[in-house]
Amino acid sequence: MFDNKVTIVVTAADHPTGLGAARAVRKLGCKIIGLYRNKSSWCCRSRVWDQLIEVPGDDVESYFGKLKDISRSSKDSLVLSPIQDEIVQLASRERDSLGQDYGFVLPAPETVDLFMDKTMFHGWAQEHQFPVPESHVATSQTELEDILQNMPFPVIVKPLFRTTEWQAESPLEKVYKLYAAKDLSQIKFDLFSAAPRYVVQRWIEGHDSDVHFCLTYYSHSGEQLAFYTGRKLLQFPRDTGSTAICTSTKQMDLQNLLQKVFAAADYKGIGSLEAKYSHTDGKYYITEPTVGRPNLQSGLAVAGGVNFNAMAALDALGRDPREVTTRKRHAMWVEEYATLLAVKESLGRNEIGFTRIISALTRARGFGAAYMSFGDSSPLRGMLSELVGGRFRRRRKKP
8 A cells, every 4th residue: 555665653662552553554565663662572572663763761852853863864754653642742742843754643732732631621521511520630739638538439530641750650550549538648659740630530330341432533634534432341450440351342322422522622633532331320421532642442443444543644644544444343352461460460359251251252253462463473472471481480489
């Protein structure tokens, strides 16, 4: 579809979302450059990368410098595939400068800021009468403690977005679930050094399988070209973590909700909406949008015959995204490492819906995974080798 004069730059070669994005565009016939900070990541072992480039330092501006370096040394048409929230913000803020060198499709800067900042998004959603859980915004430790004195528990506490500082302090936890105000003391780092604002949100009762999502792509002209709905079957950490296993669904109510939300924001590009289904009143409550980038669940859509990453690349170069053939099918996607950790965490507590997982697997006509891929086994072998090695090391330490 492309020739070798097109290069796609993926900004997180060391993360499974970045690896999934690269694999999704591999068949376009382009070259793929991966930027990384953690060379030891299993994802960096993949054969999908034509070139891997280290990004030094911890600040987002180092990505900007590296992207400009690549553009100066390349004669190809370049496409930017941002994977992290901070890089989406960078591309939005520097769109005039980066847009001279790279093709990418993002909504307007105000929409990027709105969808990125959970504290802003909640107020906007309420104004537009979209269903969101009861939430309050805290900008200081004192405000956070006051809010917790006046909300029914359990609640979740989550940052405006996952900043670099948050990810350094809390690499596994996206949010924290509190059962009482005193549980705040169990968070072992300074919250307001990791992010400037937090949302304190009422917990919607339910299980991992009550978390649903709708993935989509809107063209640069604002037309919705495709969507794919799914649900999580397992998360790690349980209840509040990232996807371990998910499967496709046919939830038109959620797709209709996404259309209304994205239309109100004049959305463009790749994005998604996550919501939790409440059995109490039979409604979906929006928990968070994703703006300008794929996420882990995007691998489910690729396995299910809908390749949003390829659509985004074509659109970024002025090609018709409809050149990407869409053939929806029931699929299942697994993050192997998170699944093993989730199973270990839940052993003996009978918390995993194995029947639901087996049912989804038997109906699946497509299957995807974070690390496993036919013809590209190095990431999975790296993961398994580290697991086995870690187990053996622990055994050697026993008397």
